[in-house]
Amino acid sequence: MMEASTLRTTCPRDCYDACGMLVKKTADGPIRVVGDPEHSVALGALCGKCSIAYNGVWRDPDVRLTWPLKRRGVKGAGQFERVSWSEALSDIASRLNGIRAQHGGKAVLQTHYTGTCSLIAGVFPLRFFNRIGATEVDPDTVCNKAGHVALQLVYGESTRGFDPRTIDGAKSLLVWGANPSASAPHVHKHWFGKARIPKIVVDPIRHETAAAADMHLQLYPGTDGALAFAMLHVIRAAGRIDEEFLAAHAIGWMEVDSQLEACTPAWGESQTGVPAHLIEEAALAYSAGPSLLWMGQGFQRQTFGGNAMRAVALLPAATGNIGKYGAGFLYLNGWDARSVDAGFLAAQHLNSEPSPSISHMDLASHLESAATKALLTWNNNIAASSPEQKRLRSALEREDLFQVTVDLFQTETANYADYVLPAASFLEFDDVVMSYFNSSISAQVKAVPPLGEALPNQEIFRRLAAAMRLTDPELFETDESLIQTLLEQAKPGLTFEALADVGTVFHPSRPSVQFELHDYKTPSGKIELAGEAFVKSGLPRAPFPSAEARPLGGHLRLLSPASEWLMNSSYGNDPKILKQLGDDQAFINPGEAEARGIKSGHRIRLATAIGEITLRVAISADVPMGVILAHKGRWSTRGEGNVNALNPGQKSDLAESCAVHSINVSVVAA
Ligand SMILES: Nc1nc2c(c(=O)[nH]1)N[C@H]1C(S)=C(S)[C@@H](COP(=O)(O)OP(=O)(O)OC[C@H]3O[C@@H](n4cnc5c(=O)[nH]c(N)nc54)[C@H](O)[C@@H]3O)O[C@H]1N2
Ligand SMILES: Nc1nc2c(c(=O)[nH]1)N[C@H]1C(S)=C(S)[C@@H](COP(=O)(O)OP(=O)(O)OC[C@H]3O[C@@H](n4cnc5c(=O)[nH]c(N)nc54)[C@H](O)[C@@H]3O)O[C@H]1N2
Ligand code: SF4
Ligand SMILES: [Mo]
Numbered sequence: 315m316m317e318a319s320t321l322r323t324t325c326p327r328d329c330y331d332a333c334g335m336l337v338k339k340t341a342d343g344p345i346r347v348v349g350d351p352e353h354s355v356a357l358g359a360l361c362g363k364c365s366i367a368y369n370g371v372w373r374d375p376d377v378r379l380t381w382p383l384k385r386r387g388v389k390g391a392g393q394f395e396r397v398s399w400s401e402a403l404s405d406i407a408s409r410l411n412g413i414r415a416q417h418g419g420k421a422v423l424q425t426h427y428t429g430t431c432s433l434i435a436g437v438f439p440l441r442f443f444n445r446i447g448a449t450e451v452d453p454d455t456v457c458n459k460a461g462h463v464a465l466q467l468v469y470g471e472s473t474r475g476f477d478p479r480t481i482d483g484a485k486s487l488l489v490w491g492a493n494p495s496a497s498a499p500h501v502h503k504h505w506f507g508k509a510r511i512p513k514i515v516v517d518p519i520r521h522e523t524a525a526a527a528d529m530h531l532q533l534y535p536g537t538d539g540a541l542a543f544a545m546l547h548v549i550r551a552a553g554r555i556d557e558e559f560l561a562a563h564a565i566g567w568m569e570v571d572s573q574l575e576a577c578t579p580a581w582g583e584s585q586t587g588v589p590a591h592l593i594e595e596a597a598l599a600y601s602a603g604p605s606l607l608w609m610g611q612g613f614q615r616q617t618f619g620g621n622a623m624r625a626v627a628l629l630p631a632a633t634g635n636i637g638k639y640g641a642g643f644l645y646l647n648g649w650d651a652r653s654v655d656a657g658f659l660a661a662q663h664l665n666s667e668p669s670p671s672i673s674h675m676d677l678a679s680h681l682e683s684a685a686t687k688a689l690l691t692w693n694n695n696i697a698a699s700s701p702e703q704k705r706l707r708s709a710l711e712r713e714d715l716f717q718v719t720v721d722l723f724q725t726e727t728a729n730y731a732d733y734v735l736p737a738a739s740f741l742e743f744d745d746v747v748m749s750y751f752n753s754s755i756s757a758q759v760k761a762v763p764p765l766g767e768a769l770p771n772q773e774i775f776r777r778l779a780a781a782m783r784l785t786d787p788e789l790f791e792t793d794e795s796l797i798q799t800l801l802e803q804a805k806p807g808l809t810f811e812a813l814a815d816v817g818t819v820f821h822p823s824r825p826s827v828q829f830e831l832h833d834y835k836t837p838s839g840k841i842e843l844a845g846e847a848f849v850k851s852g853l854p855r856a857p858f859p860s861a862e863a864r865p866l867g868g869h870l871r872l873l874s875p876a877s878e879w880l881m882n883s884s885y886g887n888d889p890k891i892l893k894q895l896g897d898d899q900a901f902i903n904p905g906e907a908e909a910r911g912i913k914s915g916h917r918i919r920l921a922t923a924i925g926e927i928t929l930r931v932a933i934s935a936d937v938p939m940g941v942i943l944a945h946k947g948r949w950s951t952r953g954e955g956n957v958n959a960l961n962p963g964q965k966s967d968l969a970e971s972c973a974v975h976s977i978n979v980s981v982v983a984a
Pocket of ligand 3: 329330331332360361364498499500
């Protein structure tokens, strides 16, 4: 095959890496998508899942949605007929206008998340929803909201983390509740993997990143608060609390300090299962500093998620690991770290009142309620990803609920829709992408025309706004204008053409130091370790050494984090990925298998009060006793749903966020 041309673009998946890629066009038609050898993160390779899917189902007209569909059969059956864009949009417009007139915009529920993380396709449609005053199902509640709100309370913000380039000044690296070997494979291989400093990983699972660390603190899930306090006990006993830093930059330390005496390493071991000597070694390595702390999204998805985040966030403050090169913490590096104003993209001002918002934990009950008249889902697959799966799917069967789904594929959510609208993929339009780990600004460049009649999200919502006879100019702003404004905000003078040419720039171009100016955006202007603000948010004044009780009655704690072969539920329909992924597996410790007389390959039934599924057992010593691991994101097999069929949608202690890692399940041979 002759390569007729090559262009650069960027992967916009919900992944820390934001890889640069090359799209090679051949003279006879097909394209090939590969990693960009000149991209400093990708280094010439995409991850396994994207290499397959971008050259597989993402370009396959037999699998992709290519024209608008209207439901013919009963909801959920997936029977549709092709309709024209004008028929679909005029019918959707009149239904939505009718609902707005009779019940107000809030009777329209919209769910969205990170189907694509490119800025315009990810955010611009919110202008439409703000204008009609729709109820937003708060996306972060199903992912990382407890962590964001906890860090906002303590440090005043959550999206300005350390600059990963400053690792050359760090003397240790602590990764807490993240699994880059699956969720950020290039960061795992090239950043974590190449760092020659003591590396500590805190995770119940011995995944590849944990196995590659110098110290793996394999705590029992939900005991992070206790572990952080036990580490602080050691740091205090070693005289390494940075009193000067705390006096200058923090308030509330005494309310923490008074709790530390009792939190000895031996006590820590009893709470967390981590050997006392490892707690000591890790605490001493971290407090020697400067040290980087990566706070992953896994450990705040628990009953004590907000408190756990606060407790772990004590470590950098107590040791003065803030405001200097090679120190700091990272949850996410948001667009605001590159001066981009998401508020402009969403045009909040189009709504006279703030849009009402609900938690994903309450989505199923809202869908059952007659007050909800319409549901629009875009960039999000609720039938796979949200809790209370069975109840949610039953609610989607409501004949009087008008549903529209915008997606690339006929997902299980789309099966319930009245109209399914085909979205164009990132290979088919221009946009801007920014990593949430490093400080990249990248061009997403149109490489091929949209498949069939597919349209980018933003264009679909422009056309819907026109069909609804809305006239606000913000609803019709062009991609060119949006991109130009975004790039100007981020880096004055940067044009899309210049960016597309190089693919990615890093901005700031030189490594920056987190909180170099100690400019904490809290009410006091200081790091707030304890105080009344927490009480107002439903937490105690001071963080405490939380440890969730272990399941009783032989139940196991279910963990369902990211799979290396799926991107949430995306790619679950690619046959080559399914081959890599193997059978629908759950992993348990050899001791738990033996106790239950279960052998590798047996099918087991997992059950909670709200549902059950069967999975095939794989036995692995990487999973501790008392835990069962079944990754998120599979499409239903056997009509049983996926792991969220077990998820009761329990909320964590903060921000109505999910506690999906606090689910206890019974496990028996099927
Ligand atoms: N049990 C369990 N459940 C979980 C989690 C867990 O850890 N355990 N994690 C949670 C987390 S962290 C998250 S973020 C959520 C994610 O849950 P979702 O937001 O549902 O993520 P995906 O499953 O990837 O769904 C995104 C959808 O967007 C579509 N898409 C891709 N590109 C585009 C586009 O350009 N336009 C449109 N319109 N659609 C597009 C994809 O085809 C896919 O169907 O899941 C949550 N659910
Ligand atoms: N391949 C792939 N990459 C992805 C995704 C994907 O689905 N697949 N999803 C994307 C999304 S939406 C997100 S939010 C990010 C998330 O990426 P990460 O921040 O890495 O978070 P998770 O993979 O959800 O979970 C990380 C780890 O938390 C651990 N964990 C669970 N419970 C606890 C606990 O109580 N304490 C501690 N210390 N650890 C615990 C899990 O064992 C897991 O190894 O990844 C993104 N990247
Ligand atoms: S999903 Fe992540 S690792 Fe895979 S190609 Fe995209 S950015 Fe790179
Ligand atoms: Mo997420």
